[in-house]
Each structure stands twice: as C-alpha cells, then as structure tokens.
Amino acid sequence: MMDGMRVALMVTCVNDVLFPRTGRAVVDLLTRLGVEVDFPEAQTCCGQPMVNTGYLDEAVPVVRTFVSAFEGYDAVVTPSGSCAGSARHQHRMVAERSGDAGLVAAVSEIGPRVYELSEFLVDVLGLTDVGAYFPHRVTYHPTCHSLRLLGVGDRPRRLLEAVRGLTLVDLPEAEECCGFGGTFAMKNADVSVAMGADKARHVRETDAEVLVAGDNSCLMHIGGMLSRQRAGVRVMHLAEVLASTEAAA
Amino acid sequence: MSATFVGMPAFPTAARAALADTQLRHNLTHATHTIRDKRARVVAELPEWEELRTAGAATKDRALLTLDEQLVRLEESLTSRGAVVHWARDADEACRIVADVAQAHGVDEVVKVKSMATQEIGLNEALAAEGIAAWETDLAELIVQLGDDLPSHILVPAIHRNRAEIREIFRRRMAASGRPAPDDLTDDPGELANAARLHLREKFLRARVGVSGANFAVAETGTLVVVESEGNGRMCLTLPEVLISVVGIEKVVPTWRDLDVLLRLLPRSSTGERMNPYTSMWHGVTPGDGPQEVHVVLLDNGRSHALADQVGRQALRCIRCSACLNVCPVYERVGGHAYGSVYPGPIGAILNPLLKGVGSDPQVDSLPYASSLCGACYEVCPVKIDIPSVLVDLRAQVVDAHRDRRVPKPEAVSMRAAAWTLSDSRRLARAERISGRAGRWLTRLAGLPGPGRRWTSARDLPAPPRESFRAWWLRTRRRGSRS
Amino acid sequence: MSAREEILGRVRAALADGPEVPTAAVPRRTPDGSVDVVTLFCERVADYRASVERCSAAELPERLRAAVAGERVVVPTDLDLDVPGSVVDDALSTDVLSAAELDALDAVVTRARLGIAETGTIVLDHGPGQGRRAITLVPDHHVCVVDASQVVADVPDAFDALDASRPLTWISGPSATSDIELDRVEGVHGPRHLHVIVVT
Incomplete structure (x- = not known):
C-alpha cells in the first residue's frame, strides 16, 4: 500500500517553533518504518488559532498557504489531533468564507487525506507494534480533538500497549478536557487553570513518571502546571515515545 | 424574586468570582458527576x-x-x-x-x-x-x-x-x-x-x-x-x-x-x-x-432572529434536557450564574447570542468564548446540536461585528500580524530567525493582551529550543523537497 | 401589523434561504423474544420504588381490599371493580368532588389505558375506569390495576395504541425529585405511593 505513496509531514506551527523534537521523532519513526516522509517547506500553520478566535478573514490566506504546501500528496501526517481536526473539519468553512470555489474544492480534496499520527500508523500502515522500547510508567491523556473531532478511539492506547518496557496506567477522568482550548487558555485563563489543576491532580494520582498525549499544546498546558507544582512528572508527545528504541535508550 | 441577571459582567470576570466560591465548586462537582453517571x-x-x-x-x-x-x-x-x-x-x-x-x-x-x-x-x-x-x-x-x-x-x-x-x-x-x-x-x-x-x-x-x-x-x-x-x-x-x-x-x-x-x-x-x-x-x-x-x-422573543442564522438555527432544536451542562468542564467549575442568563452552560453560550444578537453587549459577546471547544456537549446532545461549531461561528460574528472599529482591539492587531506571518513560510522562517530563540515568536503569535502573564500566573512555559524544526530540516534533511 | 402577522413574517424571512428539510428513520427495536414483557414491566415499575404485585382475576378483589385497607378511597364512577366503602367521583355530575375534598381522601383506585415494559410506565387516557385527571393526583396513594394484556413492550408500541385526541397522563413510579444535590427522593406533590397490581 505504501509503494509510491507520497507522504508529507505537517509539523504544525507549535511543534515547529516550540517542540521541534516531536517533529524529529515523527521523521525518525516513519523512516524506521520504511516511510519516506517529505517536509513541504511552504507549510506554516493550519489556521486554527485564527478560526477558533473568530478571525475567519485572517485565516483565509493561511489556509491558502496550507493548500499550496500539501496539495499533491497522498497522505499528510501530523503529530497533532487538533491540527488534523482543523484541516478536516474547519478548512471548508474558511474556504467558503473566501468565496473562492477553487479553494473550497482544494480543501475538500486534501482534508480527507490528513491523518493524525496514530491514525496513519494504525489505519494506513496497519501497525500497532512499531518496535519501540520505553521502560517507564506512563499514563495517557486522550486530547479532546483526537477523541471527539477525529474519533481516534483506542489507536494511541494500542500503540502504547505494544511498546516494550512501557507500563500503561489508566488516567482517572481521562476524557475530561485539560482546559487548554487554544486562546481559551488566555481569554479565560482562570477557568483554564482550574480545569488544568484537576487534570494535573489526576495525573499525579496515577504515580506515572510520564504523561503522554498526541497534542503538544495540551501537554504544554498540563505540563506547565505540573512543572509549576514541581510534581515530578514529565510530559511527552506520543511520537517521541514511539520513536524511542533500545539502541537510542 | 428581586435578583436579576441584568448588568452581569462579562464571562471571564463572573467566572473568576465563581471559581473562588469553594462551596459552589463542591456542590457542582458532586451534582454534575452524579447525573453524568446516571445518564450514561x-x-x-x-x-x-x-x-x-x-x-x-x-x-x-x-x-x-x-x-x-x-x-x-x-x-x-x-x-x-x-x-x-x-x-x-x-x-x-x-x-x-x-x-x-x-x-x-x-x-x-x-x-x-x-x-x-x-x-x-x-x-x-x-x-x-x-x-x-x-x-x-x-x-x-x-x-x-x-x-x-x-x-x-x-x-x-x-x-x-x-x-x-x-x-x-x-x-x-x-x-x-x-x-x-x-x-x-x-x-x-x-x-x-x-x-x-x-x-x-x-x-x-x-x-x-x-x-x-x-x-x-x-x-x-x-x-x-x-x-x-x-x-x-x-x-x-x-x-x-x-x-x-x-x-x-x-x-x-x-x-x-x-x-x-x-x-x-x-x-x-x-x-x-x-x-x-x-x-x-x-x-x-x-x-x-x-x-x-x-x-x-x-x-418569539428572538427565536425568529436565531432561525435566520443558518449555522446557529440548530440551537432551536434544544429540548432543554441539560445534558450539555452536566458534562461541560467549564460549567462544572463556574456554575450557571457566570453565564448571566436563565440559559447557562454550553447551550446558553450559543442560545443567548443567537436570541439577542452580537455586537452590542460585551456580556453576550463574551459567551461564545466561554468554552474550550472540547466537544463533550455535542457528544451527549439528544438532538445533535453541534455546539462547538456554532460557538466558532458566533466567535466569527463577534469579530465581524467589531471590524469597523476606528481603533482595532489589540487582539485584532495581533491576529492580523500573525496571519501575515503565517501566510508565507519565508516570513515565518524569517520571524523564527529574528527572534533568535524561536520560542519567543510564539508569544507574539498568541499576541493577546498580556498573554504571557495570563499564561505564567499558574503555568510554567517550556524552555524554547535553540533551533526550530524547519531550521533542523533545512540543515540536515533537505533533499529535493518542494518549497 | 398584528403580532401574529409580524412573527409569521419574521419566520418566513428567516427561512428565505430555502433550507432542505431532512428526514430520518425513527428506530424501532425488534422485540427480544426471550424477554417476557409483563415480567420486565413489573421489574421496571419496581425500580422506581413503586409497589408491584401480580395476581389472578380471582385474587384481585382480595388484593384490592388489602391494598387500601383502612384508607378513605375514591374511585371513578365507571370503575368495574368493587372497592367497598369508596367514594365515587363523577366528573360530569354537578356535585363533583372539590380539590379540598379529594385532599381529605387517602387513596384512589383506577385502571389504566396501558403499561410500557421498557420504561415501567403506566399511561392513563382518563377513559373508562380511570376518572378525571385530578383524582389520580391529589390523594397520596394511587392503586392502579393493569391487565397483563395491556402491557406493551416499548414507547413506540404505546404510541401505536394510544388515542391522540385524549388527555394523557404518563406515570413512572411515585412522585419524585432530584432537585437536592441531584439525588433522587421519592414523594413530593403527586401520590407518594404508587401501587400497581398486574392481573394475569
């Protein structure tokens, strides 16, 4: 199925700027699995920060940039449930706002080919065991957009369960939002922090050493709280866990 | 009843006061969790x-x-x-x-x-x-x-x-x-x-x-x-x-x-x-x-106004069951009064702006932002009101209602600047280089008034990396990729 | 312009975009042959903390007497059951019982239009043997006699059987509230005690 498939990495603006190690982990992991992945340099951002704050006109040129970067690829892989959700579920609204039928057609064409990392591994590559080794006690937070907008279901858990050495412990109230919510974290900072405090408490209850999720923005929020509390739990993107091997460890 | 919702402050202010009410927090946690389990x-x-x-x-x-x-x-x-x-x-x-x-x-x-x-x-x-x-x-x-x-x-x-x-x-x-x-x-x-x-x-x-x-x-x-x-x-x-x-x-x-x-x-x-x-x-x-x-x-009282909204009219399907309130992580922590209306919670955050219209009352305009867009409300709604999508659409209506301001809000200025930077990867790459340590650029992207302080009051920021992913790719991997 | 014309005008203007009207099939579950609807009905009624008993037609008079022993009882005028000592309420007569008079009574005995197994509900259409709505509301104890043949499996089956032109009262257990900390408490304004006798 992979033969001749053109695969692009959509690293996302947050990962590009703040968490480049996650992008590098995706490249390492896919390379290890025999997938040649391209990084279209024209890419910037999916436009979600503008869309979710109400700035649709401002999102139009960003979505155009997205289209020009990713059209022509068979699959676009991204280590973010939220950005995959944006491409699959919000770009059409932005394109319609532009009044440009060509843009509407283009986003409708690309949207279904955008995969969150766990979807790409499980559905496209047909893998749950990616040969990773990570000898740590881990708990997993299913971020809201992965869970509800994309419906990734138990794919990330299945991938984690197949990692050698890894002990996966259940996170209480796992499906409750951590409170990040994009600009919500700043516009309603008090509520956001109150939600994050409860999420951080549940993480500590697990006695895990590492909190794993598929979105670094949510992890930045939860991790920021855990770090402030000197909780002794670190946060890590799913891609980085799956990229870990015995050789690297 | 002489108490009134008239003159309520915007949601973030009302929410801050509600969050400090420990009795309220305790009562709400108990009640919402009880009803969630029964419903499930x-x-x-x-x-x-x-x-x-x-x-x-x-x-x-x-x-x-x-x-x-x-x-x-x-x-x-x-x-x-x-x-x-x-x-x-x-x-x-x-x-x-x-x-x-x-x-x-x-x-x-x-x-x-x-x-x-x-x-x-x-x-x-x-x-x-x-x-x-x-x-x-x-x-x-x-x-x-x-x-x-x-x-x-x-x-x-x-x-x-x-x-x-x-x-x-x-x-x-x-x-x-x-x-x-x-x-x-x-x-x-x-x-x-x-x-x-x-x-x-x-x-x-x-x-x-x-x-x-x-x-x-x-x-x-x-x-x-x-x-x-x-x-x-x-x-x-x-x-x-x-x-x-x-x-x-x-x-x-x-x-x-x-x-x-x-x-x-x-x-x-x-x-x-x-x-x-x-x-x-x-x-x-x-x-x-x-x-x-x-x-x-x-x-009527605003219902025909809501019906004219092609995205928002689905809110009129609401059968007032409250399931969206009971599962909402925001409602669970602030309660209903912070929404300033008899219709609180996720459905209130869309119904009030739809019934009353946006652009004139800052309290009403604050409601579509009173959500992390987690989608738990949509999942339980018995008549499938896509509350997150309506919230996002209403946010756009709020922004559009203020587009002709002579002096734009700082948020609008920073969003325009971010959009300009993010519309062209060369501009983004330059911004990353100029800021030296790439992470500093992100605070400008988020660019809301005092965002740094609002973030760091309770959360640490991750240490910004020395090299962006883009820079790493160009340095180590570039081989005939399109750009 | 009248309020009526103005509201209808606004509604028509609001729909000027000509939205497409959707259709969707209303799901119906295939009856599970292994489940006895009468047994399920009794279980589900009991779940609401109502009293439920099953008896034969021959046993019914004695069960009824025991159910209302020592109570002042009202019955609808056309009830086909013998409840000794009961007061008869005739909705269409001139000396109908007042709300205060009903409040002075302890119990009411009626029949029902049907019972719904899935939800443990009895439905009154206030036809023969069921009386006007107030008599099954004001007294604190409602004894309702349901024939096993009246029990349907599910809500859609109930809609098949019910007459849309009649007033209906759906009753699922005794009066209850969850208004205090969302914990359920049985017994507020309606009958605090519901007693369903299923005749098989």
Whole structure:
C-alpha cells in the first residue's frame, strides 16, 4: 500500500517553533518504518488559532498557504489531533468564507487525506507494534480533538500497549478536557487553570513518571502546571515515545 | 424574586468570582458527576441511541424549517379544541397578555409550573409589578424563589445549593409566603421535599389560575406536553379554573407521533431515568376535566432572529434536557450564574447570542468564548446540536461585528500580524530567525493582551529550543523537497 | 401589523434561504423474544420504588381490599371493580368532588389505558375506569390495576395504541425529585405511593 505513496509531514506551527523534537521523532519513526516522509517547506500553520478566535478573514490566506504546501500528496501526517481536526473539519468553512470555489474544492480534496499520527500508523500502515522500547510508567491523556473531532478511539492506547518496557496506567477522568482550548487558555485563563489543576491532580494520582498525549499544546498546558507544582512528572508527545528504541535508550 | 441577571459582567470576570466560591465548586462537582453517571447508565441500555439522536434532530428540524406552516396549523388545532391563542413578539408583550388574563379573573396570585420561557421573559417580576404573586412550585424553583436567588441550571435551578443551605432557606423564608417550615426540619432531602409539599399544597388547592410552559406543542393535534417529576406540574395543569401556557415558537413538532422519539430521548438525557415520573398531554379544554379556560401564548422573543442564522438555527432544536451542562468542564467549575442568563452552560453560550444578537453587549459577546471547544456537549446532545461549531461561528460574528472599529482591539492587531506571518513560510522562517530563540515568536503569535502573564500566573512555559524544526530540516534533511 | 402577522413574517424571512428539510428513520427495536414483557414491566415499575404485585382475576378483589385497607378511597364512577366503602367521583355530575375534598381522601383506585415494559410506565387516557385527571393526583396513594394484556413492550408500541385526541397522563413510579444535590427522593406533590397490581 505504501509503494509510491507520497507522504508529507505537517509539523504544525507549535511543534515547529516550540517542540521541534516531536517533529524529529515523527521523521525518525516513519523512516524506521520504511516511510519516506517529505517536509513541504511552504507549510506554516493550519489556521486554527485564527478560526477558533473568530478571525475567519485572517485565516483565509493561511489556509491558502496550507493548500499550496500539501496539495499533491497522498497522505499528510501530523503529530497533532487538533491540527488534523482543523484541516478536516474547519478548512471548508474558511474556504467558503473566501468565496473562492477553487479553494473550497482544494480543501475538500486534501482534508480527507490528513491523518493524525496514530491514525496513519494504525489505519494506513496497519501497525500497532512499531518496535519501540520505553521502560517507564506512563499514563495517557486522550486530547479532546483526537477523541471527539477525529474519533481516534483506542489507536494511541494500542500503540502504547505494544511498546516494550512501557507500563500503561489508566488516567482517572481521562476524557475530561485539560482546559487548554487554544486562546481559551488566555481569554479565560482562570477557568483554564482550574480545569488544568484537576487534570494535573489526576495525573499525579496515577504515580506515572510520564504523561503522554498526541497534542503538544495540551501537554504544554498540563505540563506547565505540573512543572509549576514541581510534581515530578514529565510530559511527552506520543511520537517521541514511539520513536524511542533500545539502541537510542 | 428581586435578583436579576441584568448588568452581569462579562464571562471571564463572573467566572473568576465563581471559581473562588469553594462551596459552589463542591456542590457542582458532586451534582454534575452524579447525573453524568446516571445518564450514561440509562443511555447505554439503548443500542439504538445514536439513531434516536439522528431521528430527534431530524424531527425538530422538520418543524423548524417549516415553522410558519407548523405555527398556523398549531393555532388551528388549539382553537378547534377550545384554547385561546395569543402571539407575543417579545417579553413585554407576553407578560402583558398573561397579566391581562389573570386580572380579568381578579386574582392576586397564580401557581406556576417550572418553565424556562416564563423565566426568560421575567414573568414573575412583571406580575409582581401588577400586584400578582407568582408562586413557583417546582422544588428547585421554590428554593431559588425563597432564597431571592437566581437559577443556575436549566433542569435543577438550585443545583448550586446543598442540602444544608436549602434547609436554612426553608427555615428562614417559608413563613413569609405561606405555611412555615416544620420546626424540627433537618437537612434530610426527604424531609426537605416534604416541607415543600406541605408549604405548596394550600396554594395548589386554592389557586384559580395556573401558568405553565410546554416541552412540546403538536401542530397536528394541538397537544401540549409537560414533562416533570414532582407532580407540581399536574397540580397546576389540572386544579385551577384557568390555565395560561407560554410556549416558545420553537417548541412545535409537526405530528403527535413525533413525540415518540422525543420522549425516548428527553428523560434519559435529562434526569438519567428511563422515563420521568409524570408526563401530561392535553389539548385545549377537556370537558369536565381540568381548566375550562385555556390560553396559549406563542412567544418569539428572538427565536425568529436565531432561525435566520443558518449555522446557529440548530440551537432551536434544544429540548432543554441539560445534558450539555452536566458534562461541560467549564460549567462544572463556574456554575450557571457566570453565564448571566436563565440559559447557562454550553447551550446558553450559543442560545443567548443567537436570541439577542452580537455586537452590542460585551456580556453576550463574551459567551461564545466561554468554552474550550472540547466537544463533550455535542457528544451527549439528544438532538445533535453541534455546539462547538456554532460557538466558532458566533466567535466569527463577534469579530465581524467589531471590524469597523476606528481603533482595532489589540487582539485584532495581533491576529492580523500573525496571519501575515503565517501566510508565507519565508516570513515565518524569517520571524523564527529574528527572534533568535524561536520560542519567543510564539508569544507574539498568541499576541493577546498580556498573554504571557495570563499564561505564567499558574503555568510554567517550556524552555524554547535553540533551533526550530524547519531550521533542523533545512540543515540536515533537505533533499529535493518542494518549497 | 398584528403580532401574529409580524412573527409569521419574521419566520418566513428567516427561512428565505430555502433550507432542505431532512428526514430520518425513527428506530424501532425488534422485540427480544426471550424477554417476557409483563415480567420486565413489573421489574421496571419496581425500580422506581413503586409497589408491584401480580395476581389472578380471582385474587384481585382480595388484593384490592388489602391494598387500601383502612384508607378513605375514591374511585371513578365507571370503575368495574368493587372497592367497598369508596367514594365515587363523577366528573360530569354537578356535585363533583372539590380539590379540598379529594385532599381529605387517602387513596384512589383506577385502571389504566396501558403499561410500557421498557420504561415501567403506566399511561392513563382518563377513559373508562380511570376518572378525571385530578383524582389520580391529589390523594397520596394511587392503586392502579393493569391487565397483563395491556402491557406493551416499548414507547413506540404505546404510541401505536394510544388515542391522540385524549388527555394523557404518563406515570413512572411515585412522585419524585432530584432537585437536592441531584439525588433522587421519592414523594413530593403527586401520590407518594404508587401501587400497581398486574392481573394475569
């Protein structure tokens, strides 16, 4: 199925700027699995920060940039449930706002080919065991957009369960939002922090050493709280866990 | 009730105050988690639940998208069954109609079934101004009314009160409006419910005029439906001589058979029961049974405005079950008062702006942002209202309403700057290089007033990396990729 | 312009975009042959903390007498059951019982239009043997006699059987509230005691 498939990495603006190690982990992991992945340099951002704050006109040129970067690829892989959700579920609204039928057609064409990392591994590559080794006690937070907008279901858990050495412990109230919510974290900072405090408490209850999720923005929020509390739990993107091997460890 | 939502501050300010109320936080956590579990259990009993939700949404849409025909048909059906139909453009007109009917019968009191529509129009206050006491008879409404408080939940308006607080309200306030609370009243919920029974029974037995809303109004048959638990609804619907029902125009369903799917969805979503204790269905006047004078007030009050919104009109499907409130992580922490309306929670965050319009009241404009867009509300909605999508659309309407400001808001300036940078990867790469340590650029992207401080007041920021992913790729990997 | 014309005008203007009206099939579950609806009905009624008993037609008079022993009872005028010492309410007569008179009575005995197994609901259409709505509301104890043949499986089956032109009262257990901390408490304004006798 992979033969001749053109695969692009959509690293996302947050990962590009703040968490480049996650992008590098995706490249390492896919390379290890025999997938040649391209990084279209024209890419910037999916436009979600503008869309979710109400700035649709401002999102139009960003979505155009997205289209020009990713059209022509068979699959676009991204280590973010939220950005995959944006491409699959919000770009059409932005394109319609532009009044440009060509843009509407283009986003409708690309949207279904955008995969969150766990979807790409499980559905496209047909893998749950990616040969990773990570000898740590881990708990997993299913971020809201992965869970509800994309419906990734138990794919990330299945991938984690197949990692050698890894002990996966259940996170209480796992499906409750951590409170990040994009600009919500700043516009309603008090509520956001109150939600994050409860999420951080549940993480500590697990006695895990590492909190794993598929979105670094949510992890930045939860991790920021855990770090402030000197909780002794670190946060890590799913891609980085799956990229870990015995050789690297 | 002299308490009012008028003049409430915008959501973030009201939320900050609510978050500091430890008793409120504790009461809400307990109550929302209790009801979530109950709902999940009874929903899991029905393998056809998802099909039911789809059917429920289609049923309501069928009514809403042919609303003019349905309303005319409802009026004919009601009139042919002996009801008097009134139309009210807004809250004042609806209150005037109810007051006129009550005054025509010379009464100084009415008994009320719990009704969101009559709360929305401020009926109790309007009747009080005419010298008519409106007695709330639902237990939670009674608690709110006696406590001179505001409702904070659609189904359980006193959800913010615990049993000890309710006992205190009953002991202090019942005597002023009728039979006092028993001297030995404890905070046992059964005893508290009994105190309400004793207090209200004398009012039920003497009332000549009852006021209700309706959960559903059937165009085909003129059937009005009230779904309830305590029996206070049945008391108000059957014992008085005169019944006035204030019904939002979005409550209409085309056919009697449509009630089937809605009655399968509502109780399980709302109280987490297979069926609620009492559902009453009646059509105008029933000879020899119940009120022999029946009025129905069809209320617009912004609903036609909401209907004109092609994305937002789905909010009018709402059957007021409260499931979205009960699962909402924001509602769970701040409660209902912070939303500044009788409609709180996720549905309130879309319904209020849709009914009232955006762009003029900062409190209303703050509501679409009162959500992390986690989507838990959409998942449980029995009529599949895509609340997150409507929230995002309303945010765009709020922004658009302020686009012609002479001096743009700092947020708008930073969003435009971010969009300019993010429209071209070369600009983004340059921005990353200029900021040296790439992470600093992100704070400019987020660029909201004081974002750094709002972030760091309770959260550490990750240490920015020395090299962006893009720079790493170009340095190590670039090999004939398109750019 | 009248309020009616103005509201209808606004509604028509709001729908000027000509939205497509959706259709969706209303799901119906195939009856599970292994489940006895009468047994399920009794279980589900009991779940609401109502009293439920099953008896034969021959046993019914004695069961009824026991159910209301020592109570002042009202019955609808056309009830086909013998309840000794009961007061008869005739909705269409001139000396119908007032709400206060009903409040002075302890119990009411009626029949029902049907019972719904899935939800443990009895439905009154206030036809023969069921009386006007107030008599099954004001007294604190409602004894309702349901024939096993009247029990249907599910809500859609109930809609098939019910007459849309009649007033209906759906009753699922005794009066209850969840208004205090969302904990369910049985017994507020309606009958605090519901007693269902299923005749098989």
